[in-house]
Structure formats: structure tokens, C-alpha cells
Amino acid sequence: MSNRRNFIKKAALGTAAVTAVGFSGLAKESKGILETPPKKIKKPVVISTWNHGLPANQETWKELKAGQPALDAIEAGMKIPEADPNVRSVGYGGYPDREGKVTLDACIMDHNSNCGSVSFLQGIKHPISVAKLVLQKTPHVMLSGAGALQFALSQGFKEENLLTPDSEKDWKKWLEESKYKPVINIENHDTISLLMIDEDGNLAGGCTTSGAAWKMHGRVGDSPIIGAGLFLDNEVGAAAATGLGEAVIRTAGSAMVVELMRQGKSPYEACKEITERIYNKHKNHKDMEYLQVGFIALNKNGEHGAYSLRSGFNYAISDDENGHRMEDAKFKMSWDK
Template sequence: MSSRRKFIKKAALGSVALSAFSACGVQASNATTAPKEAPIKTAKKPLIISTWNHGLAANQATWEALNAGKSGLTAIEKGLNISEADPKVRSVGYGGLPDREGKVTLDACIMDQNSDCGSVSFLQGIKHPISVAKKVLEETPHVMLSGQGALNFALSQGFKEENLLTPESEKAWKNWLEKSKYQPVINIENHDTISMLVIDKDGNLTGGCTTSGAAWKMHGRVGDSPIIGSGLFLDNEVGAAAATGLGEAVIRTAGSAMVVELMRQGLSPNEACKTIVERIYNKHKNHKDMPYLQVGFIAINKQGEYGGYSLRGGFNFAVCDADNGNRMEKPDFKMTWKDK
């Protein structure tokens, strides 16, 4: 381990005054960066990192909630609610592309600094699954509720059942039915899960993940997003990680938990993400999923370092901190879509 790594490991980054929160909104940018190398990046706490372009709006809402004194759990809920309610985000919540039967089914999970977590899978008819997952954490002795049971619980908690299939998504589904070919294309709004990680001004970690899953999936399919250890994992002594992409590949490798374990062993967030992507590649290079396989990870550690890495190009993530505002970053990747 280099002397710089040792220095960063030992450094204690100071708390940020609440007045600094306004920086994220003022400096918002759509610019992307693609460094040839992947140096360790450190941001002043608090720090928010989330997947894909729709992470910008989600980051902003999360930042404002933190600024208002809300907990990390509530702040993440508010941020992810933005993507869930946006019908233009065709891979999350309301307006999400349906399964092959035309049903919009949702998965979500949330986890806090105490390793308490809540999750819902195969949930239908509820616009904000991340909010239901938060209620599972807060109001039940369980971690995960699924299907009709998750819906019954949501209704008992005051959530309103509604139709989530928008005319645009219904039209896309009917067009798909003409050939009925299941072949995910991850980077063009087929399955762009939004995952979010937060480290607050006190250095405590929170994470959340919400999705409508892979378009045209079999009815009943559940991906990695609601599974603690696959789509999301954190250890408040170490760091946090989250995934996006084809959930089956992430589940097979317990991806996010492995990223956190590698950070526990001293790897930077970027190095840990890259190592697990390499592992996924090695396990899937001869797999039937490989022609359309995409997986990306984001990660942060207790020192405020952050990073990401993906199997193929096209993945990006949104970062928000007091020093540099709210912006998109483009991580390194292993291969292009033309590579096999």
C-alpha cells in the first residue's frame, strides 16, 4: 500500500457546516469525465453517489433533505422517490417497462448505518417501493416482504394502489410482443436501476436501490436490487457499494457485499469495484448471458473516497458534494460492446 493510501486511511476529514449544502444545487452540471487512469477520488463529506443520469435529480433531492436535517434514510428515500415518480425514467417505478405479461413489478431495498435494512420484491401497484422498503425496516421484524404480502403491508401503511403502466410503456410492450424476443440492452433504458450511497457529515453510511427490473422479464422474476449483499451492501466501519445491470450476474457473485469486503481488506472503492467486475467477467465469459451482459458498481468508503467500474462502456454515475457540486462522472470499464 502506498504512502498516500496510508495517509488517506489515517486522515480524519472534518465535518462540513450545513451551509455548505447549497453548493450541490448551485454547481449542478451534466459534464462527464473519463480519465485514462483511475486515481483515488476523495470528496468532502457529506457525499452522495448514485447510478445513471437520473441520479442527478435524485442527488439534488437527497442533498436538500440532508440540508434540512433529515436522516440519511429519509434523505435517500426523498431522492429515490424522484426517479420512481418520473415516467420518463423507464427503468424505475411509475412508467417502468413491464414484464412480458404487461405488469410493472418493482424491487427495492434500503440499509442504514446500524445494518438495519428493509426490502420489497415483486411489488405491484405502488409508485414508491423504496418508501415501502423503509417501512419494512422501521415497522416490521423482517428484512424482505414480497408479492401480495408486500402489497398488503403497503396498503396497511397508507400507501395508495395505482396503475403504474403509462401509455408510453404500454406501447413499448405491445411493440415488443410482435417478436417477443428477450434480450436486455442494459445501457439504453432497459434496466437502468438507480442505486444511491450516502455518507453524511458525521461519516455514517446509508444506501438504497429501486428498480422496475429488466424489461420483458418473466412474471415473478426478481433481480439483485432488493437483495441485501447483491444489489446493495454497507458496513458502517468500512464502506458501501451498490450495483446496476443484469441482476442475475450480480446475484451469482454476491457483488456488492464482495466490493465492501475488498474495501475492508484495504482496496480503494475503485479497485474493489474493478476486482468484482473482473470476477463477474471470468465467471460469465462463456455464459449465454455474455453477449448482452452489463454490470456496474459504485462504492464509497469511510474516508470519503469513491469510485465505480463497469464491465462495458456506457455506464455513468452522479456525484454530489460541497466542493464540486452535482455532476456526472464516467468510470473506467473492462470492454466495449464489440468485444466478446
């Protein structure tokens, strides 16, 4: 009996010792996990929508590498497609509304959540520059229409005709049938949205567009709306949209992408989930026939992703590792479905 009691006693002591060592080891392991250095941030990175984003990326990248502030770099990049008459959905040369007026929307946002926006702006070639000044020089986030134009003129911008001969010709041809079908794909580009993480690991972003071709006069899409066309939280990530603005506005698209990244989703996973949410909410909607939306996203670690509802969406990426390049976004379905 004595031997049996001694055996049990020794076994209990041994178990206690092993348990103590085990708990101690777990504590150190847990402590080790907590003390693991944060994931290395990939920076700088610039990502933007469509192939007209590539020259915008290149200019933004050049400015960043020259030490320019993030918003100045974004402005410089966005001004490239805004001034290009061959980019028919942004700035000068953009398709007009059904009355033949080119109306522009733009917004910009920095890592401190400061933002500036203009909507329904006419006669000013660079709405991204006006949006930046709304951020920097006014107590407001958005100026619209005649008020946005008045502000732009007060800041030294010159009013000019933005309707090029080619866009006017296309508009007059459209008037023959006057069918509004804003099909958005790789041939008929849309908004340019641009996101970046700079050398300091801070996020920023911007959007600029002439909006949907042949829209009603006065229509404003998602691009100038913070939380729809663009959103960022410097602790989490940034997201921006392209496509039919009405669908993005209805779902607060870009803000929702950022919130999913906050919950731990990768940029690609977040873009995919919100795109599928838009599909589920619109699959029986009158807009579904020509509905296209796409998102790009960039998280705090410099990881990027994109996804679109239909085929044809591509995006530009710039980083030190692979330079400037284009990638095709994954998508839910083809246009013929």
C-alpha cells in the first residue's frame, strides 16, 4: 500500500511539474506571438483602374520618388488622363451628358481622413485639382455645380470647352436613337480611381471621371462620394470603385470593402465579397442588363487586390519589386451571361 501511495504521489508531482512547464511554455509562446514584429509593409505601391491608369501610376510614382507629398503625387498622376482627349470617360474629351454637356466629378482623400470633392463641375479640365483645394482651403468636403465652378475660378482655374470634336460627333450619333446603356468594359472605360501607400506607410487615394456617357443632365455618380467611389482608413486600407455608380452608391461599396479588410479579409477577398453583394442585390434589377462594377483595394501592408462583376476589368500596379504593369481582374461572370 505504501509503495502504491508513493507511486501516486510521485505521479501527481510529475504531472504538476509537466503541467507547469507546459503552461509556462504556452505563456512564452503566447508572449512570443504578441511580440512578433509586424508584417513588413510593402511600400510605396500605387494601384489604379483601367489601362489609362498606367500613365497615371507612372506620373504618381515619379512624384513620390521625388519626395512630393501624397496628394500632390495623386493630383499629378490623375491630371494625365484628365488632359488626354483620347480617354473618353475622364476630363477633357469625356463623353457628354444627353444635352451635350461634359460634367465632371472628382474626389481625393488623405491618411488623416481629410477629403475634398467636386461634383457636376463644368468647364474645368482638372477637377482633381479643384477637389484637392476643396480639401485644403475650405471647411467643406464637397462643392457642386455652379458653386464648384465659382470656387475653381476664384482659385485661378480657367473655364474652357471640354467637348472635343470626336466626343461631339459620338454624341450626335447617339442622339439618333437616344438609348441609355452605359456598358462599361475594357473598350469603354470608366472612372479612374487611384490608391497608394507612400514611403511612410500612409494611404491616400483619388477618383476622377466624366461619368456615364449620355446621362441625364445633373446626374452625379459614385466617384465624388466618399464611402462610395473612394474610402480609406489609414489603420486598415483603402478601396475605390469603377463601373455603374448607382449600384456602388446603393451599397456604400468602397467603405464596405475597407470594413471587410478591417475584419481580416485580404484586399481580393474584400473586393470579391462586396461585388457579389452588389450582384445579389441587383440580379433582378432593371440595371442588370448592363451592370458592371469593379473594385480595387490596398491594405496597410501594401497588399493589393481587385475583382469585378463582369469580365473586361483591368488595373495598373506600380511597385519597386515589379515596376509598372497591368493585370486583369478576376470576375464573377462574362458579358454574354
